Amino acid sequence: MNAQALFTAYTTIVLREIRRFTRIWPQTLLPPAVTMTLYFIIFGNLIGSRIGEMGGFDYMSFIVPGLIMMAVITNSYANVVSSFFSMKFQRSVEELLVSPVPNWVILAGYVTGGMARGLGIGVIVTLLSLAFTQLKIHSLPMVVVTVFLTSALFSVGGFINALLATKFDDVSIVPTFVLTPLTYLGGVFYSIDLLPDFWQGVSMANPILYMVNGFRFGILGVSDVNPFVSLGTILAFIAVLTFIALRLLARGKGIRH
Amino acid sequence: MTNALDIEGLTKTYGSGFEALKGIDLKVAQGDFFALLGPNGAGKSTTLGIVCSLVTKSAGKVSVFGYDIDTHLSDAKLHLGVVPQEFNFNQFEKVFDIVTIQAGYYGIPLKKAAVSAEKYLKKLGLWDKRNTPARMLSGGMKRRLMIARALVHEPKLLILDEPTAGVDIELRRSMWSFLEDMNRQGTTIILTTHYLEEAEALCRNIAIIDHGRIVRNTSKRELLQQLSLETFLLDTELALDTAPDLEGFSCRLDDEGVLEVDVHKGQALNDVFMQLEQQRVKVVSMRTKANRLEELFIRMVEHNAPKGETKTEGRA
Numbered sequence: 001m002n003a004q005a006l007f008t009a010y011t012t013i014v015l016r017e018i019r020r021f022t023r024i025w026p027q028t029l030l031p032p033a034v035t036m037t038l039y040f041i042i043f044g045n046l047i048g049s050r051i052g053e054m055g056g057f058d059y060m061s062f063i064v065p066g067l068i069m070m071a072v073i074t075n076s077y078a079n080v081v082s083s084f085f086s087m088k089f090q091r092s093v094e095e096l097l098v099s100p101v102p103n104w105v106i107l108a109g110y111v112t113g114g115m116a117r118g119l120g121i122g123v124i125v126t127l128l129s130l131a132f133t134q135l136k137i138h139s140l141p142m143v144v145v146t147v148f149l150t151s152a153l154f155s156v157g158g159f160i161n162a163l164l165a166t167k168f169d170d171v172s173i174v175p176t177f178v179l180t181p182l183t184y185l186g187g188v189f190y191s192i193d194l195l196p197d198f199w200q201g202v203s204m205a206n207p208i209l210y211m212v213n214g215f216r217f218g219i220l221g222v223s224d225v226n227p228f229v230s231l232g233t234i235l236a237f238i239a240v241l242t243f244i245a246l247r248l249l250a251r252g253k254g255i256r257h
Numbered sequence: 258m259t260n261a262l263d264i265e266g267l268t269k270t271y272g273s274g275f276e277a278l279k280g281i282d283l284k285v286a287q288g289d290f291f292a293l294l295g296p297n298g299a300g301k302s303t304t305l306g307i308v309c310s311l312v313t314k315s316a317g318k319v320s321v322f323g324y325d326i327d328t329h330l331s332d333a334k335l336h337l338g339v340v341p342q343e344f345n346f347n348q349f350e351k352v353f354d355i356v357t358i359q360a361g362y363y364g365i366p367l368k369k370a371a372v373s374a375e376k377y378l379k380k381l382g383l384w385d386k387r388n389t390p391a392r393m394l395s396g397g398m399k400r401r402l403m404i405a406r407a408l409v410h411e412p413k414l415l416i417l418d419e420p421t422a423g424v425d426i427e428l429r430r431s432m433w434s435f436l437e438d439m440n441r442q443g444t445t446i447i448l449t450t451h452y453l454e455e456a457e458a459l460c461r462n463i464a465i466i467d468h469g470r471i472v473r474n475t476s477k478r479e480l481l482q483q484l485s486l487e488t489f490l491l492d493t494e495l496a497l498d499t500a501p502d503l504e505g506f507s508c509r510l511d512d513e514g515v516l517e518v519d520v521h522k523g524q525a526l527n528d529v530f531m532q533l534e535q536q537r538v539k540v541v542s543m544r545t546k547a548n549r550l551e552e553l554f555i556r557m558v559e560h561n562a563p564k565g566e567t568k569t570e571g572r573a
Binding site for chain 1: 334347
């Protein structure tokens with residue numbers, strides 16, 4: 001396939017993914033908007049007003065970047081894992097497998113689809129947050145780069161989960177038992193300065209901490225970790241997971257007999 | 258001329274240890290209408306799955322129009338169209354979208370894909386259903402949708418894995434005529450089917466696979482010539498009490514009083530009629546007892562069955 005044909009194949013996958021999640025918007029776009037609004041009201045307004053400042057900002061301002069990032073992470077991941085696993089389940093993945101689309105284009109298409117949903121939700125949540133607090137961007141490039149890379153990373157993660165999953169339970173295990181705890185413990189709701197030294201050290205092993213803090217630095221200008229270490233960590237994870245995803249695709253893991 | 262499909266020493270052992278293919282060789286010439294027959298579990302779908310890269314081979318070589326799938330997979334795939342045995346499209350997508358999305362995977366821009374989709378959806382009688390979600394289609398329509406989807410990029414080799422399974426006779430005939438048309442226009446077609454009359458009606462060359470080995474690979478004509486005995490059913494004008502004595506032929510009356518006559522290769526059917534004429538038995542109609550290919554097929558796979566195992570299904 002020449003470059004033009006590869007681009008057509010790539011856009012076909014991306015547009016198909018965007019059509020899919022917009023067609024079922026009550027399942028994909030609405031729930032995170034409702035959930036995040038509840039977070040803003042309960043944690044930000046009701047409880048946050050009694051907490052006072054965190055990291056030098058009022059609590060609502062402090063948690064908004066984390067909540068936006070949480071929405072981006074969970075939705076990027078969920079989009080790819082559910083879409084690709086459904087294709088495996090319905091066997092419509094065979095449409096792709098018999099076609100000449102190279103594996104890297106398949107991966108790029110799904111990751112872009114996941115990013116479209118994750119970032120779309122990010123924009124929705126950001127707009128909702130404006131009803132509760134004012135957002136002053138400290139570093140727009142940092143905000144954009146961090147959120148794009150994080151969305152890409154979790155889209156690749158969702159893709160690997162979908163390849164390895166053999167039943168619907170496998171699709172929900174990682175988001176429920178890995179992603180959610182890591183996100184909640186990744187500094188969305190608190191600064192790790194509040195933790196004893198030992199738990200601060202443990203928290204540093206949580207990759208989501210770097211993403212949340214990198215994004216928070218972009219918006220508020222404060223972070224528990226060096227923002228460049230955050231970016232480096234995200235890039236390293238993307239490289240490792242992309243390599244794993246391409247290896248699994250080449251071996252036909254979960255998609256070829 | 259390069260073959261449409263070349264398979265050499267193809268083997269496949271699944272993770273469970275099951276040896277589905279034990280080194281098969283197969284050649285399908287360009288422009289051929291080829292049938293791959295075999296009982297359930299013989300290795301037909303595994304063979305075609307490997308050609309379409311849905312199954313990974315254990316060893317051997319596969320080339321599509323000269324493109325080795327190990328070294329030029331993308332080129333090989335560009336020449337292939339696949340109609341699988343089971344419905345494998347997104348049931349929630351619309352008919353038109355399913356076909357144009359498939360074209361997109363082949364790098365065909367939407368504008369061009371839409372023209373091709375319209376052509377094949379019209380030819381297959383699905384144009385009126387283009388905006389219908391696939392799940393709302395009947396079984397026959399779903400099968401035709403898979404054919405349209407397989408053809409949208411104009412492949413030179415079309416592989417159909419039981420394309421008319423569960424399709425009513427009228428629709429089956431119209432699909433036969435469509436496939437014959439495609440073949441006349443130059444598309445090489447490889448077909449697996451459970452309906453042996455389908456293979457007999459459509460195909461020029463036939464391979465029979467059993468227990469992961471090709472047990473016969475020849476032209477349909479040559480295959481049918483190997484049939485050493487055929488049984489004819491003769492409906493007589495008047496009911497017979499006993500079967501007439503026909504010299505050189507074995508004959509009997511079935512439960513419904515129809516006369517069954519065995520005719521061996523080299524014997525003339527005229528002799529049967531001459532002797533019946535002499536005995537004043539008037540025949541009003543005649544047919545063969547079983548499909549000729551089916552009869553041969555059953556014999557071949559029974560002969561090939563391991564000791565203690567018999568196959569009485571008579572299905573490919």
